[in-house]
Amino acid sequence: MFEASRICRCIICHDYGDRDDYDAADDGVIGNVNEFGWSVTGVPADEQGPGWSYTIGRWHSRGGPELAMFGLDLRVMQSCLNILGQRDGLADGQSHDDVVNGYPVRLRTVEPTWYRAFFGQAIWFYRRPPVPILEVVWPDRDGAFPWDTGSLAQPHLWLAPAAHVQGVWTQDV
Structure with missing residues (x-):
């Protein structure tokens, strides 16, 4: 499904005319992608729910899906x-x-209908979602x-939002 759209339209590969508007966080993502091949963005837990982290740049650098993980430190x-x-080959x-x-x-x-709720900085980076994202799902003890x-404890993003049990993970979808 995603290989047909493998042409990378990220902000590194294409000038969208807004590079003067990038802030320190944006520059940090770009620097990490250039140096390491990807960056990891973390969204800390707060009073509304658990945190999560996801990669940005694997699709650009390696042609592989981005990765996301939820509910741990x-x-x-x-x-x-x-x-x-x-x-490779994930x-x-x-x-x-x-x-x-x-x-x-x-x-x-991950079903693309979840992207806007959880992966805003990746959408900024790629400008043309969807790029493939895999949720890294962990077991309990x-x-x-x-x-x-x-x-x-972690969302079921492989399901469409309508099929997901309502709760903390579905409030922004």
Whole structure:
């Protein structure tokens, strides 16, 4: 689905005429993408809900999907995304056992209808969504994934918003 639209229209590859308007955070993302191949943006937890992190730049640098993770400490999520970010061939349904302290994670394709609610800075960077995003889904301490238990500790972004249980993750969709 996404390979046909692989032409990168990000702000590095295309001048949209607004480069003088970039702030320090924008320049930081661009610098990280240029130096490391991607940047990790973190949205801290607040009184409205848990935090999340996501990559920006993997599609530009590696031709691979961006990655997103929800509901853990920002430093933990950043570390996990950086570990996975180095890998090629990431795809929906894959399991990776060496990312979170002995627990497997699963990759699930994010439905594009969620992008505006969670990935604003990636939309700014690419200007032409959708680029593919995979949610990195982690199990609970007993090894059960959200689809096993119905847990909402992390959103189920592989579902359309209308099919997702209403709650903290659906309030901005």
